[in-house]
Amino acid sequence: MSYGKRIDTLCSLLAPCKTFADVGCDHGYCSEYMLKNGLCERAILSDVSKGSLAKAESLLSPYLRSGKAISVLGDGFFGVPKDTEQVLIAGMGGSEIIHILSHEEHGFMPARFVFQPMHDAEKLRRYIHENGGYIVRDFTFFDGKYYEVIVGGAKKGGGQVCDEICLKPYTDAEYEFGRENLARMGEAFVSRMKKLVKNLDKYLSEPSISEENRAELQRRKQRLEGVLQGEIK
Template identity: 30%
Template sequence: MNVNLSKRLKAAYDMVSEGSVVADIGCDHAFLSIALVSSGKALSAFACDVNKGPLEKASKNIEAAGLSEKIHTVLSDGLIFLNEPVDSIVICGMGGSLIISILNNSLEKINAAHELILSPQSDTAKVRIWLRDHNFSLIKETAVTDAGKYYCVMRVVPSDKPSGWEVPEIPDEAFYYVMKYGPYLIAHPDSVFKEHLLKKEKEIRKILAQLDRLNPRYKELDEELKWVIIFMRDK
């Protein structure tokens, strides 16, 4: 079975460490698990989903790929019913608040893993702040545009001294915006991230042009615009 990963799933695939046992949370059709195991990058995988329908489709895809002995499906809300130890935990395609809920419900399991690969669809700042506050270090972020939408995929690891959440020469007053846009990407901007910032600048300017300066929203957006422009400066 040939698996064509979306750009976002390919970015997640690239971040998984070689030789890992992977938990693919919210696996949908298990395409990521199949790609990781069939290529030999992952030793085995647990394809987990809270819904029976997607999990049944995942099982059929896994069987068609001839990987039933190496990829096991688990009906589970997040990691709750996954009782086997894993090295890599991948969570893509969910809102940030849901990802945080999944992590909060399985703190012991995520701290026992070697790495988390996350790609929240919303509330990315909240996810980054949660990770920093729960002693995870940020190792890498990748920006991708997939089906016309912008996403960030990040790799974090448990740490006694969390690092990677600050950007040199960016003051503490920009903390929220650093968490919103991504400290690694700000420090190591790629072409996709730069294009995203350019679009955000245009978007914010358009909104500001329609707002009264006395509107509280104007001050908030004007502050964000200031930092977006600073983040766009060449490194």
């Protein structure tokens, strides 16, 4: 069964685990994937919106009845135990994900996580590294729009192996663009960079922009071209 490319990509990055939490679950498709395929013993469906949570509750009602899933109405990690083995947070801004991870009472760095921030991916990568986490996968994919996905875990008590490459500190460019994108230059990432350059060319062709703005846009364009030429790592 396919849920569409974005959800299928997220599902493909989820590992088998005992406890799984889908924070901001909305429809609950990824939880359905985990439960249907026997990839987790127990799932927590959580959402801050009653209407969103109701969708997951309806989709997953047999699992809720059998106790294999529980639903929690609340902000972020409210009702999500800190020893949850794997956490998915997808479709929210990177700053919102940081707000959830850093919550005074309920926040924690999950043993394993899959994050799909809608923006502020750089901020999230930095937060992960500065707060006891590591990153094993970090790439762009395309499904009508460009999406970033970051997979990793907590350094302490993490549920997966972090090899030498993953332990190597990130460069500024890797924080900005994603380590895997710079190393592999995948199709979606390259096409996103080319699109950004094209947009900058459009702005630069406007005769009315100030010299200051023009210089800034030129600098940005040079940086993106440097990435495309493999000069910025």
